[in-house]
Amino acid sequence: MMTLVVTCAIACGGSREVEIQHAAVPMVNDSVYVRVINDHYSDARVYVVYDSGARYSLGLIVGKTKAPLAPILWQPRRLAFEISFIAAEGLFYSDDLLLEAGDVIQLRIPPNIASSAFFRRGSQ
Numbered sequence: 001m002m003t004l005v006v007t008c009a010i011a012c013g014g015s016r017e018v019e020i021q022h023a024a025v026p027m028v029n030d031s032v033y034v035r036v037i038n039d040h041y042s043d044a045r046v047y048v049v050y051d052s053g054a055r056y057s058l059g060l061i062v063g064k065t066k067a068p069l070a071p072i073l074w075q076p077r078r079l080a081f082e083i084s085f086i087a088a089e090g091l092f093y094s095d096d097l098l099l100e101a102g103d104v105i106q107l108r109i110p111p112n113i114a115s116s117a118f119f120r121r122g123s124q
Helices: none
Strands: 004-010 016-022 031-038 044-050 055-061 070-073 079-085 091-094 104-109 119-122
Touching: 031 044, 031 055, 044 104, 055 070
Parallel strands: 031 104
Antiparallel strands: 004 016, 016 104, 031 070, 044 055, 044 079, 079 091, 091 119
16 A cells, blocks of 8 residues: 655744645545644644534643544545644644545644744634
């Protein structure tokens, strides 16, 4: 099985903020898989927000940890990630992504998220 890796953004420090692996054959036709790596010192609540307005919680990701791979329902529409920190100010949204069923996404929350090119500050 051949996998294509697409890098959507490059962090200021050179690490990738989002890495998507497109499966040659989807593992499950109605899901995408997300792993969140929180390199920020604060705990973060992470949501998947579809352009239809639907939201899906990925839960609380403790600072300086990696969450297990989580399946979410695939929808044929754009999505973004919403990140709010527990002990630090700020609400952030990622750039929009258009995914295919079976994709595996690795989302990295950088320690310098306010200066990231991939995340933009939102209002709380």
